[in-house]
Amino acid sequence: MKAVFVTEFGGVDKLQYDDLPVPEPVEGQALVRIHAIGVNFIDIYFRTGLYPAAPPVILGMEAAGVVEAVAPDVKSVKPGDRVAFGTVRGAYAEYAALPAWQLVPVPDEVDFQTAAGAMLQGMTAHYLTHSTYPLKQGDTCLVHAAAGGAGQWIVAAAKLRGARVIGTTSSAAKATVARQAGCDEVINYSEQQFDTEVRRLTEGRGVDVVYDSVGAATWERSLNSIKPRGMMVTFGNASGPVPPMAPLVLNQKGSLYLTRPKLGDYTSTRAELEWRASDILRWLKDGTLKLQIHKVYPLAEAGQAQTDLESRATTGKLILIP
Structure with missing residues (x-):
């Protein structure tokens, strides 16, 4: 599979677009074929090493796609399910093996680009306004x-x-x-x-x-x-x-x-993750909120997408397509 990753930290020149083995889902995991990926500043923080991780580091924290396979113990999702995630790294790839409990169902009315682009920022906005300082x-x-x-x-x-x-x-x-x-x-x-x-x-x-x-x-x-x-x-x-x-x-x-705060501490249980993600996806489905997509790039141009994001010249979401 094609993936974007780093083996050493630094600028966009450190990004590698190359082949990696398709991962096999182990206990508790599902294999997702990724259809769309959201680009976020946290991807840059992992690229530069501001947020530590052991290389090789596949970047990307949010995506949407279809479940391809599941480990024998997984019952919460099945092959063919439309799902999204926004709290686990490894999105800059054609496939990702992820903890099944961190996958949320995507309604048929919400397309993959919208779902991918809404997960991390949408749930961040949710926890900030509903939990960190609950606005009234x-x-x-x-x-x-x-x-x-x-x-x-x-x-x-x-x-x-x-x-x-x-x-x-x-x-x-x-x-x-x-x-x-x-x-x-x-x-x-x-x-x-x-x-x-x-x-x-x-x-x-x-x-x-x-x-x-x-x-x-x-x-x-x-x-x-x-x-x-x-x-x-x-x-x-x-x-x-x-x-x-x-x-x-x-x-x-x-x-x-x-x-x-960080999103992971506000989605640390399945109940809390479902609360936030279901609210976001429901708002998208019924039109209460709309996602503005600024630009869509092929996965091979992840470096350009990150450069554009860092320039702060964008308004709205940047999306990668494997």
């Missing part, structure tokens, strides 16, 4: 990179929870996308200091929570944007990791809460 009517949240793939999901999920959403973007064109996603207010941080603007928009109060996937570049001003006893949720490093910080800073900024 009357809350105000700040969403960075609101025109990006994850940002649009968070905005949409926050609106479903009844929250007021302030988004940040880097251009007027992206601001339009963010408003279409549901933002009540959009700040172009290339033209305005977003923390000052947040205080103005909230009459000096600050927001209840910041959802920040950008990292180092937005860190300090994000803290400045939060109301006393509000929460800072840093869940990505698009501009680089956040530097070390003394806990006293949280006291000085207003007794703030700080968390650095």
